[in-house]
Amino acid sequence: MTPLLTLENVTRKFGDLMAVDSVGFSVPKGSIYSVIGPNGAGKTTLFNLISALFPTTSGTIDFDGHPIHRAKTHHLAGYGIGRTFQNLAIFSHATVVENLLVGLHHKLSATPVSAAFFWGPARREEIKARQQVEKIIDFLEIEHLRDIPVGLLSYGLQKRVELGRALAIGPKLLLLDEMVSGMNSEETEDIARFVLDIREELGITIVMVEHDMGIVMDISDRVAVLNHGSLIAEGTPAEISSNTAVIHAYLGQD
Structure with missing residues (x-):
């Protein structure tokens, strides 16, 4: 191979x-x-x-x-290349969705002006990013946790969120x-x-x-x-x- x-x-x-x-x-x-x-x-x-x-x-x-x-x-x-870590590397006060969106940051290319006013390319990128995040949430079976701060989840679910963020890349x-x-x-x-x-x-x-x-x-x-x-x-x-x-x-x- x-x-x-x-x-x-x-x-x-x-x-x-x-x-x-x-x-x-x-x-x-x-x-x-x-x-x-x-x-x-x-x-x-x-x-x-x-x-x-x-x-x-x-x-x-x-x-x-x-x-x-x-x-x-x-x-x-x-x-x-995506990676998870032995020690959790998550944003505990952010929601599941917000943590996964971080994994898509490198794909965003909107200018500061369009991002500030949330129109044009910035709006389209945000919609696409959220669609990708929803697919990952569904794949990892964490739909019911999407709006919960990650720090409130069990250790196993936090690791699953970290896996999702790596997949978002x-x-x-x-x-x-x-x-x-x-x-x-x-x-x-x-x-x-x-x-x-x-x-x-x-x-x-x-x-x-x-x-x-x-x-x-x-x-x-x-x-x-x-x-x-x-x-x-x-x-x-x-x-x-x-x-x-x-x-x-x-x-x-x-």
Whole structure:
């Protein structure tokens, strides 16, 4: 399958600390790809490199023909990359609709004058944006929550709103960082279903950093395993679950 995201010899050092060491893999278009590993393995650092939160020390990251290892973070939405965060990054006092509209901000092009008077292009853009938001609200089954401040929702529903905001970007690639962390089993099952639907119905490629091995093994097409910043295994869930190096890394054996 054609790769959408390719990492080659990606390395990131912080002083003398080697956080990510020569990691390379490709994510096929239309796949669900998971990155796993013990605590401190370098997963979040790798995600932050893909998200252009900081540059690589060496190596390259290519997304859909764009080299992004030196890109500015605010350019990624325009390329078609959306992301959720391990720690919630929402506007708690804003409503569900208002939070989702933030994801469409990079698509708005009305001038300050037309926006101030809300006519012409500004009005048309607002109508289109709200139509897109309504589609996402319907997709994520949160119609009854649309006008409620997000801070009043349960943790699982807040994570769903954050997922909706990432979808509002209109991504080709969706990065999910510990999406089900802190959720109960019912909330986790809901997210797993939505992730599958996002791939099947919306055609969006998904890369997950995840600790929940149940969801990883159930819905991933391929899995990459990091340990101490290095890639120690890559393959299908079945191949990973029987890999000796992976078993040793998780059990803490030499």
